[in-house]
Amino acid sequence: MANAPRVPGRHFLQIPGPTNVPDRVLRAMDMPTIDHRGAAFASLGRRVLAGMGTIFRTASPVVIYPASGTGAWEAALVNTLSPGDRVLTVETGHFASLWKALAGKLGLKAEVLPTDWRRGAPAAPVEARLREDKAHTVRAVCIVHNETSPGCVSDVAAIRRPLDAAGHPALLLVDTISSLGSIDYRHDEWGVDVSVGGSQKGLMLPPGLSFNALSDKARAASRAARLPKAYWSWEDMLGPNASGYFPFTPATNLLFGLAEAIDMLHEEGLDAVFARHARHGEATRRAVEAWGLEVNCLEPADHSGSLTAVRVPDGYDADALRATILDRFNMSLGNGLSKLAGRVFRIGHLGDFSDLMLVGTLGGVEMGLAAAGVPHRPGGVGAAMAFLAGAPVP
Numbered sequence: 001m002a003n004a005p006r007v008p009g010r011h012f013l014q015i016p017g018p019t020n021v022p023d024r025v026l027r028a029m030d031m032p033t034i035d036h037r038g039a040a041f042a043s044l045g046r047r048v049l050a051g052m053g054t055i056f057r058t059a060s061p062v063v064i065y066p067a068s069g070t071g072a073w074e075a076a077l078v079n080t081l082s083p084g085d086r087v088l089t090v091e092t093g094h095f096a097s098l099w100k101a102l103a104g105k106l107g108l109k110a111e112v113l114p115t116d117w118r119r120g121a122p123a124a125p126v127e128a129r130l131r132e133d134k135a136h137t138v139r140a141v142c143i144v145h146n147e148t149s150p151g152c153v154s155d156v157a158a159i160r161r162p163l164d165a166a167g168h169p170a171l172l173l174v175d176t177i178s179s180l181g182s183i184d185y186r187h188d189e190w191g192v193d194v195s196v197g198g199s200q201k202g203l204m205l206p207p208g209l210s211f212n213a214l215s216d217k218a219r220a221a222s223r224a225a226r227l228p229k230a231y232w233s234w235e236d237m238l239g240p241n242a243s244g245y246f247p248f249t250p251a252t253n254l255l256f257g258l259a260e261a262i263d264m265l266h267e268e269g270l271d272a273v274f275a276r277h278a279r280h281g282e283a284t285r286r287a288v289e290a291w292g293l294e295v296n297c298l299e300p301a302d303h304s305g306s307l308t309a310v311r312v313p314d315g316y317d318a319d320a321l322r323a324t325i326l327d328r329f330n331m332s333l334g335n336g337l338s339k340l341a342g343r344v345f346r347i348g349h350l351g352d353f354s355d356l357m358l359v360g361t362l363g364g365v366e367m368g369l370a371a372a373g374v375p376h377r378p379g380g381v382g383a384a385m386a387f388l389a390g391a392p393v394p
């Protein structure tokens with residue numbers, strides 16, 4: 001890159017994670033690394049472990065791993081299940097299918113309820129499957145709260161209800177990686193047994209941390225579960241965590257950033273954070289509609305506040321459009337994943353994000369559509385601006 005010309009201005013990182021890391025978080029991490037066995041570390045440890053409980057909205061312990069989200073997916077499974085156990089997954093998109101594949105590699109029997117990748121997980125087929133499972137062979141139900149490939153949210157409380165109604169003892173495991181800190185999420189109230197989170201999306205941190213929020217039932221299951229676990233073992237973590245320490249070297253500087261990010265979310269107020277994301281989702285969909293393009297998610301109730309996946313007209317390549325936008329306007333947009341490759345581009349509007357950043361983002365998309373020759377009507381940015389101006393932050 002030494003001979004590449006300088007690109008002025010800030011890169012627009014509008015993929016649905018990793019997200020823009022705010023300066024406050026960058027500065028909080030820009031510190032000498034401290035002794036992870038010393039007293040100063042223990043107070044940081046206690047602060048972030050308790051703080052993550054307030055973000056997941058749980059009174060139960062949260063485990064923090066120095067790993068990307070995939071590590072916390074694995075941790076959720078190996079701590080609670082035994083070889084050959086059956087898990088029920090709903091294939092809402094690319095991430096649900098990756099989690100299912102990971103379960104298969106661990107020696108679990110993963111069952112899939114398919115969807116068209118254009119809506120959240122429907123509760124009715126989950127309920128039907130659990131009602132017919134009289135022998136309780138399904139040991140866990142795995143749901144992705146915000147599917148980051150099609151841009152659809154699942155109603156987690158509605159998936160919990162059939163488990164309770166059918167009196168089924170399966171654990172409920174939920175991936176909140178792209179919803180935590182951007183879309184309303186309630187671990188305790190919704191009766192989730194293991195919630196899986198990651199640092200690089202709504203939490204506004206660089207990649208490298210991931211989380212398991214637990215329930216009492218999940219902890220009890222972990223004592224009987226027979227899948228091999230060593231590095232991921234909750235019980236090995238929870239002992240030292242009680243006094244703020246970790247059983248191995250933690251990602252100290254990311255934890256400095258996490259403490260800052262948790263403070264920032266509470267300074268804004270979690271409900272205000274969720275309202276901001278929902279409002280930016282609405283503004284983005286108004287832009288898409290004005291362009292005459294189609295939002296991939298078909299169910300209004302399932303629209304995502306953290307990203308919008310936009311379909312390009314047949315015969316046009318979403319990746320060519322993204323390349324034009326990156327080259328001309330220094331903005332990264334998310335690509336279509338697996339089944340949706342080339343068919344959609346994804347606008348991330350989560351994390352540390354404002355009205356003006358959204359208007360800039362949508363401006364880049366609208367100019368890119370013109371530059372790449374993708375048929376559309378102008379006026380999307382104007383529609384989003386009219387909405388944002390007329391609907392002030394609550």
Ligand SMILES: *Cc1c(COP(=O)(O)O)cnc(C)c1O
Binds near residue numbers: 146
């Ligand atoms: C980003 C994402 C993941 C992947 O996590 P990694 O940090 O890349 O391991 C998993 N699930 C969802 C819903 C995601 O958005």
